[in-house]
Amino acid sequence: MSTIHRIHPTAIVDPQAELDSSVEVGPYSIIGPNVRIGAGTVVGPHVVIEGHTTIGKNNKFFQFGSIGAAPQDKKWQGEPTRLEIGNGNTIREFVTFNLGTAQDEGVTRLGDDNWISAYVHLAHDCQVGSHTIFSNNAQLAGHVHVGDHAILSGYAGVHQFCKIGAHAFIGMYTSLTQDVPPFVLVSGNPAGQRGVNIEGLKRRGFTREQIDGIRAAYKLLYRSGLTLEEAKTALQEEEGRSPAAAADIRALREFLGLATRGIVR
Structure with missing residues (x-):
C-alpha cells in the first residue's frame, strides 16, 4: 500500500512531521510539525499528536487521544520540552499525555509494551517504564515515576512526585500520596499496604x-x-x-x- 493510502484524506499531517512510510493515520487526526512516528504505528481517528513528540514502532492509538499537549502547569512558558513513547504500546480512547517541563528533565516518557486504557492521564514529567497496565481512568499527577510491570487499577489517583516500584499493584479507587515499594499491593483511601503482589x-x-x-x-x-x-x-x-x-x-x-x-x- 502506498503512503498516501495509509493517511486518510481528512487527516491533517504537517509537512515537517516525520512519519515512517508504514504509519497509518485515521480520519480527522491531526499531527503537528515536531512529531516523529516509527514504523508500524497506527493512529486511529480523531487523535491529536502535537508538541516535540517522538513515538516508536508498532504502537496503536485508538480514537480521541490528546498526545503531546502543553503541560497543565502554570510554570510552563513554552519551552521546547518533549514527550517520548517507546514501542509496542496499546493506547486506548480519550487518553491525555502531556509534555515535560523545564523544572524537571524536560521530558515525559512511556516505555515499551504498555497497556494504557481509556481516560488515562500522564501528566508532565512522568516516567513510566515498560510492561505496565493502566486501567480506565488511572491518573498520574506531574513528576510521577512508575516501574516496570506495575499495575494501576481503575480510578487510581497518584499524587505528584510519587514513585511506584516495579511489580507493584495499585487497587481500584486508591488515593496514593506516598511511594509504593516494588512487589507491594496497596489499596484504599488513604492507601494502605495489603501484602505482596503474589499473583502478579x-x-x-x-x-x-x-x-x-x-x-x-x-x-x-x-x-x-x-x-x-x-x-x-x-x-x-x-x-x-x-x-x-x-x-x-x-x-x-x-x-x-x-x-x-x-x-x-
Whole structure:
C-alpha cells in the first residue's frame, strides 16, 4: 500500500512531521510539525499528536487521544520540552499525555509494551517504564515515576512526585500520596499496604524461592515492628539468607533509599 493510502484524506499531517512510510493515520487526526512516528504505528481517528513528540514502532492509538499537549502547569512558558513513547504500546480512547517541563528533565516518557486504557492521564514529567497496565481512568499527577510491570487499577489517583516500584499493584479507587515499594499491593483511601503482589509475580515466572524471599522481605518491612532504618539494615542481611531472591530484595532496599515522599506503611 502506498503512503498516501495509509493517511486518510481528512487527516491533517504537517509537512515537517516525520512519519515512517508504514504509519497509518485515521480520519480527522491531526499531527503537528515536531512529531516523529516509527514504523508500524497506527493512529486511529480523531487523535491529536502535537508538541516535540517522538513515538516508536508498532504502537496503536485508538480514537480521541490528546498526545503531546502543553503541560497543565502554570510554570510552563513554552519551552521546547518533549514527550517520548517507546514501542509496542496499546493506547486506548480519550487518553491525555502531556509534555515535560523545564523544572524537571524536560521530558515525559512511556516505555515499551504498555497497556494504557481509556481516560488515562500522564501528566508532565512522568516516567513510566515498560510492561505496565493502566486501567480506565488511572491518573498520574506531574513528576510521577512508575516501574516496570506495575499495575494501576481503575480510578487510581497518584499524587505528584510519587514513585511506584516495579511489580507493584495499585487497587481500584486508591488515593496514593506516598511511594509504593516494588512487589507491594496497596489499596484504599488513604492507601494502605495489603501484602505482596503474589499473583502478579507468579504470572511473570517468579520461582517459589523468589516469592518466598520477597515475602520474607515484606514481613521485615511491614510486620516486624522495625523502624524504616532498622528495616533497611535487616533487608541487607536478608539478601544473604535468600540467595534466589537476593536481587529482588536488593531492588526493594535500593528503592527505599530513593523514596522521597515516604512509603505507604
